[in-house]
Amino acid sequence: MDATLYTMDISNPGWSARLAFERKRLEPRIVNLPAGMHPALLWARGYRRGTVPSARIEGRRVEGSLEIVQELERLVPEPSLYPADPRRRAAVEEAERWGEAVFQGLPRSIARYAIAHDHATRVWFMREHAGMPLPAVSATVSLPVAFAMAARADGTERGARAALEQLPAALDHVDQLLADGLLGDDDGPNAAGVQIAPSVALLAGLADLADHVEGRPGVAWARALLPGFPLAPGSQAIVKLRSGA
Numbered sequence: 001m002d003a004t005l006y007t008m009d010i011s012n013p014g015w016s017a018r019l020a021f022e023r024k025r026l027e028p029r030i031v032n033l034p035a036g037m038h039p040a041l042l043w044a045r046g047y048r049r050g051t052v053p054s055a056r057i058e059g060r061r062v063e064g065s066l067e068i069v070q071e072l073e074r075l076v077p078e079p080s081l082y083p084a085d086p087r088r089r090a091a092v093e094e095a096e097r098w099g100e101a102v103f104q105g106l107p108r109s110i111a112r113y114a115i116a117h118d119h120a121t122r123v124w125f126m127r128e129h130a131g132m133p134l135p136a137v138s139a140t141v142s143l144p145v146a147f148a149m150a151a152r153a154d155g156t157e158r159g160a161r162a163a164l165e166q167l168p169a170a171l172d173h174v175d176q177l178l179a180d181g182l183l184g185d186d187d188g189p190n191a192a193g194v195q196i197a198p199s200v201a202l203l204a205g206l207a208d209l210a211d212h213v214e215g216r217p218g219v220a221w222a223r224a225l226l227p228g229f230p231l232a233p234g235s236q237a238i239v240k241l242r243s244g245a
Protein backbone atom coordinates (compact mmCIF):
# COMPACT_ATOMS: atom_id res chain seq x y z
CA MET A 1 0.00 0.00 0.00
CA ASP A 2 1.18 3.50 -0.81
CA ALA A 3 1.08 5.43 2.47
CA THR A 4 2.90 8.33 4.05
CA LEU A 5 2.40 9.18 7.72
CA TYR A 6 3.17 12.67 8.97
CA THR A 7 3.90 12.56 12.65
CA MET A 8 6.26 13.65 15.45
CA ASP A 9 8.03 11.22 17.72
CA ILE A 10 6.67 13.03 20.82
CA SER A 11 3.05 12.91 19.58
CA ASN A 12 0.80 10.45 21.39
CA PRO A 13 -1.82 10.24 18.58
CA GLY A 14 1.06 10.04 16.10
CA TRP A 15 2.07 6.80 17.81
CA SER A 16 -1.54 5.63 17.77
CA ALA A 17 -1.45 5.83 13.99
CA ARG A 18 1.92 4.09 13.88
CA LEU A 19 0.62 1.23 16.04
CA ALA A 20 -2.43 0.87 13.78
CA PHE A 21 -0.20 0.60 10.68
CA GLU A 22 1.91 -1.98 12.52
CA ARG A 23 -1.13 -4.05 13.47
CA LYS A 24 -2.17 -4.07 9.81
CA ARG A 25 1.39 -5.14 8.93
CA LEU A 26 1.86 -2.05 6.78
CA GLU A 27 4.98 0.05 6.56
CA PRO A 28 4.14 3.62 5.66
CA ARG A 29 6.80 6.16 4.81
CA ILE A 30 7.23 8.01 8.11
CA VAL A 31 7.84 11.75 7.94
CA ASN A 32 8.77 13.15 11.34
CA LEU A 33 7.94 16.85 11.28
CA PRO A 34 9.73 19.34 13.51
CA ALA A 35 7.43 20.16 16.43
CA GLY A 36 6.07 23.69 16.32
CA MET A 37 6.54 24.01 12.56
CA HIS A 38 4.27 21.04 11.87
CA PRO A 39 0.94 22.90 11.40
CA ALA A 40 2.44 25.17 8.71
CA LEU A 41 4.20 22.26 6.99
CA LEU A 42 0.95 20.30 6.88
CA TRP A 43 -1.11 23.23 5.62
CA ALA A 44 1.50 23.68 2.88
CA ARG A 45 0.86 20.06 1.87
CA GLY A 46 -2.89 20.65 1.60
CA TYR A 47 -4.03 19.32 5.00
CA ARG A 48 -6.73 21.38 6.71
CA ARG A 49 -6.26 20.69 10.42
CA GLY A 50 -2.53 21.13 10.68
CA THR A 51 -2.26 18.39 13.30
CA VAL A 52 -0.32 15.16 13.47
CA PRO A 53 -1.01 12.43 12.71
CA SER A 54 -2.01 13.17 9.12
CA ALA A 55 -1.52 10.70 6.32
CA ARG A 56 -1.70 10.21 2.62
CA ILE A 57 -3.09 6.75 2.00
CA GLU A 58 -3.49 5.50 -1.57
CA GLY A 59 -3.50 9.13 -2.72
CA ARG A 60 -6.12 10.34 -0.19
CA ARG A 61 -5.42 12.80 2.61
CA VAL A 62 -6.58 11.45 5.96
CA GLU A 63 -6.33 13.60 9.10
CA GLY A 64 -6.57 12.49 12.72
CA SER A 65 -5.73 9.26 14.53
CA LEU A 66 -9.33 7.98 14.58
CA GLU A 67 -9.79 8.69 10.90
CA ILE A 68 -6.51 6.96 9.99
CA VAL A 69 -7.53 3.86 11.96
CA GLN A 70 -10.92 3.86 10.18
CA GLU A 71 -9.30 4.20 6.77
CA LEU A 72 -6.85 1.35 7.47
CA GLU A 73 -9.69 -0.80 8.77
CA ARG A 74 -11.66 -0.11 5.57
CA LEU A 75 -8.76 -0.84 3.22
CA VAL A 76 -7.25 -3.76 5.14
CA PRO A 77 -10.06 -5.46 7.10
CA GLU A 78 -7.84 -8.24 8.49
CA PRO A 79 -6.65 -8.43 11.16
CA SER A 80 -9.54 -6.32 12.43
CA LEU A 81 -8.88 -3.80 15.18
CA TYR A 82 -12.36 -4.47 16.60
CA PRO A 83 -13.81 -7.61 18.18
CA ALA A 84 -16.43 -9.53 16.21
CA ASP A 85 -18.89 -9.74 19.10
CA PRO A 86 -21.20 -6.66 18.83
CA ARG A 87 -21.27 -5.93 22.60
CA ARG A 88 -17.50 -6.18 22.95
CA ARG A 89 -17.13 -4.06 19.83
CA ALA A 90 -19.36 -1.33 21.30
CA ALA A 91 -17.26 -1.36 24.50
CA VAL A 92 -14.01 -1.11 22.51
CA GLU A 93 -15.43 1.76 20.44
CA GLU A 94 -16.45 3.60 23.60
CA ALA A 95 -12.95 3.14 25.06
CA GLU A 96 -11.42 4.30 21.77
CA ARG A 97 -13.57 7.47 21.81
CA TRP A 98 -12.64 8.18 25.44
CA GLY A 99 -8.98 7.63 24.60
CA GLU A 100 -9.15 10.19 21.80
CA ALA A 101 -11.56 12.78 23.18
CA VAL A 102 -10.57 12.76 26.86
CA PHE A 103 -7.45 10.82 27.80
CA GLN A 104 -5.24 11.93 24.90
CA GLY A 105 -5.50 15.56 26.03
CA LEU A 106 -4.22 15.00 29.58
CA PRO A 107 -0.51 14.28 28.87
CA ARG A 108 -0.58 16.81 26.04
CA SER A 109 -1.73 19.65 28.27
CA ILE A 110 0.74 18.76 31.06
CA ALA A 111 3.67 18.39 28.64
CA ARG A 112 2.90 21.63 26.81
CA TYR A 113 2.55 23.49 30.10
CA ALA A 114 5.99 22.19 31.14
CA ILE A 115 7.56 23.21 27.81
CA ALA A 116 6.13 26.73 28.07
CA HIS A 117 6.99 27.25 31.74
CA ASP A 118 10.33 25.53 32.22
CA HIS A 119 13.42 26.71 30.38
CA ALA A 120 15.35 23.43 30.80
CA THR A 121 12.38 21.44 29.44
CA ARG A 122 12.18 23.83 26.50
CA VAL A 123 15.91 23.40 25.77
CA TRP A 124 15.40 19.62 25.74
CA PHE A 125 12.36 19.99 23.46
CA MET A 126 14.18 22.28 21.03
CA ARG A 127 17.15 19.89 20.86
CA GLU A 128 15.26 16.59 20.64
CA HIS A 129 11.97 17.39 18.94
CA ALA A 130 11.96 20.77 17.21
CA GLY A 131 15.18 20.19 15.28
CA MET A 132 16.39 23.69 16.16
CA PRO A 133 20.05 24.71 16.15
CA LEU A 134 21.46 26.29 19.34
CA PRO A 135 18.74 24.83 21.58
CA ALA A 136 19.45 27.18 24.52
CA VAL A 137 18.99 30.24 22.30
CA SER A 138 15.98 28.72 20.51
CA ALA A 139 14.40 27.95 23.88
CA THR A 140 14.46 31.66 24.74
CA VAL A 141 13.43 32.96 21.33
CA SER A 142 10.59 30.43 21.01
CA LEU A 143 8.89 31.35 24.28
CA PRO A 144 5.89 33.05 22.59
CA VAL A 145 5.45 30.03 20.28
CA ALA A 146 5.63 27.67 23.28
CA PHE A 147 2.91 29.70 25.04
CA ALA A 148 0.73 29.65 21.91
CA MET A 149 1.19 25.88 21.57
CA ALA A 150 0.31 25.43 25.24
CA ALA A 151 -2.82 27.57 24.90
CA ARG A 152 -3.96 25.52 21.88
CA ALA A 153 -3.77 22.29 23.89
CA ASP A 154 -5.26 23.37 27.22
CA GLY A 155 -1.73 23.73 28.56
CA THR A 156 -2.50 26.85 30.58
CA GLU A 157 -1.94 26.66 34.32
CA ARG A 158 -5.64 25.96 34.86
CA GLY A 159 -5.74 23.33 32.11
CA ALA A 160 -2.61 21.52 33.29
CA ARG A 161 -3.81 21.58 36.91
CA ALA A 162 -7.16 20.11 35.84
CA ALA A 163 -5.35 17.43 33.83
CA LEU A 164 -3.22 16.50 36.85
CA GLU A 165 -6.36 16.19 38.97
CA GLN A 166 -7.94 13.84 36.45
CA LEU A 167 -4.89 11.57 36.16
CA PRO A 168 -5.51 9.07 38.98
CA ALA A 169 -9.09 8.32 37.86
CA ALA A 170 -8.04 8.18 34.19
CA LEU A 171 -5.20 5.76 34.92
CA ASP A 172 -7.56 3.64 37.06
CA HIS A 173 -9.87 3.51 34.04
CA VAL A 174 -7.02 2.33 31.81
CA ASP A 175 -6.14 -0.41 34.31
CA GLN A 176 -9.80 -1.47 34.37
CA LEU A 177 -10.07 -1.56 30.57
CA LEU A 178 -6.92 -3.66 30.45
CA ALA A 179 -8.25 -6.06 33.11
CA ASP A 180 -11.51 -6.37 31.13
CA GLY A 181 -9.57 -7.33 28.00
CA LEU A 182 -10.86 -4.26 26.12
CA LEU A 183 -7.46 -2.97 24.96
CA GLY A 184 -6.45 -5.94 22.85
CA ASP A 185 -5.30 -9.52 23.10
CA ASP A 186 -2.19 -11.66 22.66
CA ASP A 187 -1.98 -10.59 19.01
CA GLY A 188 -1.62 -6.94 19.96
CA PRO A 189 -3.60 -3.81 20.79
CA ASN A 190 -7.07 -3.28 19.30
CA ALA A 191 -8.47 0.11 18.21
CA ALA A 192 -8.86 1.24 21.83
CA GLY A 193 -5.40 -0.08 22.70
CA VAL A 194 -3.64 1.76 19.88
CA GLN A 195 -5.44 4.94 20.90
CA ILE A 196 -4.72 4.67 24.63
CA ALA A 197 -1.22 3.11 24.92
CA PRO A 198 0.73 6.12 23.57
CA SER A 199 -0.95 8.51 26.00
CA VAL A 200 -0.01 6.22 28.89
CA ALA A 201 3.55 6.02 27.53
CA LEU A 202 3.75 9.82 27.27
CA LEU A 203 2.62 10.19 30.89
CA ALA A 204 5.04 7.48 31.99
CA GLY A 205 7.84 9.38 30.23
CA LEU A 206 7.32 12.54 32.28
CA ALA A 207 9.80 12.17 35.14
CA ASP A 208 7.75 14.15 37.66
CA LEU A 209 4.71 11.91 37.42
CA ALA A 210 6.55 8.72 38.44
CA ASP A 211 4.47 8.27 41.61
CA HIS A 212 1.26 8.36 39.53
CA VAL A 213 2.38 5.70 37.08
CA GLU A 214 4.69 3.23 38.85
CA GLY A 215 3.21 -0.17 39.63
CA ARG A 216 0.24 0.24 37.32
CA PRO A 217 -0.53 -2.70 34.98
CA GLY A 218 -1.62 -0.27 32.25
CA VAL A 219 1.77 1.43 32.37
CA ALA A 220 3.69 -1.85 32.11
CA TRP A 221 1.46 -2.79 29.15
CA ALA A 222 2.05 0.55 27.36
CA ARG A 223 5.80 0.50 28.00
CA ALA A 224 6.05 -3.00 26.54
CA LEU A 225 4.20 -1.85 23.40
CA LEU A 226 6.22 1.34 23.02
CA PRO A 227 9.66 0.68 24.50
CA GLY A 228 11.27 3.56 22.60
CA PHE A 229 8.83 6.26 23.65
CA PRO A 230 10.76 9.49 24.39
CA LEU A 231 11.42 10.33 28.04
CA ALA A 232 11.28 13.92 29.23
CA PRO A 233 13.64 15.29 31.88
CA GLY A 234 12.27 16.46 35.23
CA SER A 235 10.48 19.79 35.05
CA GLN A 236 10.36 22.34 37.85
CA ALA A 237 7.13 23.62 36.31
CA ILE A 238 5.37 20.30 36.96
CA VAL A 239 6.88 20.01 40.45
CA LYS A 240 5.59 23.49 41.33
CA LEU A 241 2.19 22.85 39.81
CA ARG A 242 1.84 19.64 41.81
CA SER A 243 2.92 21.31 45.05
CA GLY A 244 0.28 23.99 44.45
CA ALA A 245 2.94 26.77 44.47
Ligand SMILES: N[C@@H](CCC(=O)N[C@@H](CS)C(=O)NCC(=O)O)C(=O)O
Pocket residue numbers: 010011012013014038039050051052053063064065066100104108149152
Ligand atom coordinates in the same frame (compact mmCIF):
# COMPACT_ATOMS: atom_id res chain seq x y z
N1 LIG B 1 -7.44 14.12 18.45
C1 LIG B 1 -6.51 14.39 17.37
C2 LIG B 1 -5.42 15.28 17.97
C3 LIG B 1 -4.36 15.72 17.01
C4 LIG B 1 -3.46 16.73 17.69
O1 LIG B 1 -3.94 17.66 18.36
N2 LIG B 1 -2.15 16.56 17.48
C5 LIG B 1 -1.22 17.52 18.03
C6 LIG B 1 0.11 16.86 18.32
S1 LIG B 1 -0.05 15.63 19.57
C7 LIG B 1 -1.00 18.64 17.03
O2 LIG B 1 -0.51 18.40 15.95
N3 LIG B 1 -1.39 19.85 17.39
C8 LIG B 1 -1.29 20.99 16.49
C9 LIG B 1 -0.79 22.21 17.16
O3 LIG B 1 -0.10 22.12 18.16
O4 LIG B 1 -1.08 23.27 16.63
C10 LIG B 1 -5.97 13.06 16.85
O5 LIG B 1 -6.10 12.06 17.54
O6 LIG B 1 -5.45 13.03 15.73
